[in-house]
Each structure stands twice: as structure tokens, then as C-alpha cells.
Amino acid sequence: MSAQQASAQQASAQRRSAPTVIVDDVHVVYRVHGSGTGRGSATSALGRLATRRTLPGTREVHAVKGVSLVARRGEAVGLVGTNGSGKSTLLRTIAGLLPPERGRVYTDGQPSLLGVNAALMNDLSGERNVALGCLAMGMSPEQVRERYSGIVDFSGINERDEFTIHMPMRTYSSGMAARLRFSIAAAKTHDVLLIDEALSTGDSGFQRRSKERIEELREQAGTVFLVSHNNTTIRETCDRTLWLESGVLRMDGPTDEVLAAYEDFAKGRK
Ligand SMILES: Nc1ncnc2c1ncn2[C@@H]1O[C@H](COP(=O)(O)OP(=O)(O)OP(=O)(O)O)[C@@H](O)[C@H]1O
Secondary structure (H helix, E strand, O other): OOHHHHHHHHHHHHHHOOEEEEEEEEEEEEEEOOOOOOOOOHHHHHHHHHHOOOOOOOEEEEEEEEEEEEEEOOOEEEEEOOOOOOHHHHHHHHOOOOOOOEEEEEEOOOEEEEEOOOOOOOOOEHHHHHHHHHHHOOOOHHHHHHHHHHHHHHHOOOOOOOOHHHOEHHHOOHHHHHHHHHHHHHOOOOOEEEEEOHHHOOOHHHHHHHHHHHHHHHHOOOEEEEEOOOHHHHHHHOOEEEEEEOOEEEEEEEHHHHHHHHHHHHHHHO
8 A cells, every 4th residue: 555545545544543423421401480389479589580599499400410521433333222111302402503501512613413303394395494404404405406305305205295395384294294204314424423213113114215314424424323222223223332321321332232231231120
């Protein structure tokens, strides 16, 4: 191998192993107001604002407790844990949608959260949502025109009736809307793509297409985080998995090892 080839190979290896997400001792706390008695007067609310005291009856939920991790280019990282363990909260924090109470999140590039709750405009047609979604991700109108049919075909929305894409989104089932959302987001190469349960919707054909697309996104050197309750999906998609329990990162390692431990734990809880 020539010196030039060796240095090109080294540069490519360095690029692939470059960190894309660093989570440093992150804590996330939700505050639920009004869980106590009565609403209190305006004067007492003003007094609390001035003294920065919290409302009596404010409940705090410490959803993520001191999580640290480093994710690199080319990795697909699964997130597992029982209900309420903090998976969605951690994803939303990495996406920059929730401020950490303590600790820091550093990301290289813009993370995109692809969740079942991501906003699409209900009164607009699927077609308009595809166009707006693509423009919002930074595509030019020309790129939107080029990619439009690919996105609609990928979603499978028009498989039964080719007029469906022109109907308002509010007439779509939640599965159809989730498939369209995934297809729009997956049309772009993301530096960091965060997927929350998106793959659990859709038929087996759509699930296969999504897995293939995640694989492609990974090869294009992005980092993918995937939250799912379906361990088979995690096994097939991710080579590394994080296990969160009660907000604490219990394990971070090769998917097979982490899932084996998690499945043992889940069996013990039944
Ligand atoms: N908006 C909120 N306000 C208050 N508490 C919240 C809020 N969202 C989540 N929580 C609480 O934070 C904790 C973690 O929730 P989170 O949704 O992150 O868990 P999860 O692991 O994604 O759960 P699931 O597997 O059920 O989707 C839970 O105790 C939940 O009740």
C-alpha cells in the first residue's frame, strides 16, 4: 500500500470514528405543576415568581439520572428499557428539545428526531406535508420535486388508492401518518437521526424498507439512535445498545449482550 493510500485510509477511519454525540452526566427533571391542592391567588403566584420558590404541590420527575455516553459516526445505537425508564426523554434531550437540568449534550451536526409525535399539518394533504417537510429539512424546491415520488412510494401510502396522498392528513390512520413521517425524514441524509418507535408502525413490507433505509443512513456515515420495544428490530438494526432503567444507564455494549441481560431482567419482573 502506498503512503498516500495509507493516509487516505487513516483519514477515512478517523472520520468514521469521529464522535457525533457526547452526553456528559445528563440529568433531566420534569416539573408537573398543580398536582397539589387549589390554584392559589395571583398575589401568591407573583410572590413565588419574585422569590423563585416553586409552587407547593409541584411534583418533580427525575426522568434521566446522570447518563453519559459517546456515539460515533456509522453507529446504530438501540435504546431499550421498561415503560417510563426515560428512553424518549433521553432522545428528546439529545435532539435539543428538552434542556438538561445538569450535564451537557454536544452534537456534531443537526440531530433530527423522528418520533411518532413529530408534527405534520392535519388539515393539509399528504402531498403538501411531504413538500413542506422536505423544505423544512433544507431541500430546494427542485430537490423536493425530484424526491417526491420516491418518498410517497417508500411510505406505501398509495398502495391501495393513488388518491390517498391528496387527502387531508386527518383522514389517515395513525400508522399511515407515522409511515409518511418516517419516509419524509428518511429522504434526507442526517448527521444524527433519532427514531422513536417509528418502526413499530406499518406492515412487514414497510418495516423491511425502513430497516434497509436505516442501514443506508448508517453507511452514509450518520449516527442512528433507535428506541423500540421490539427487541428483534433492535437486534436486526443496531450493533450497540443502551439499557435505561428508572432513568439510569444500566448497560451500554454490544446488542446481543445487552439484550440478553435486559430480557433476563424483564422475565424476572413478570
Ligand atoms: N411531559 C412530562 N411531564 C412529566 N413527566 C413526564 C413527562 N414525560 C415523561 N414523563 C415521565 O418521565 C419518565 C420517563 O418517561 P419517558 O417517556 O422518557 O420513558 P420511556 O422509557 O420512553 O417510556 P415508554 O417505553 O413507555 O415510551 C416517566 O416517569 C414519565 O412518567
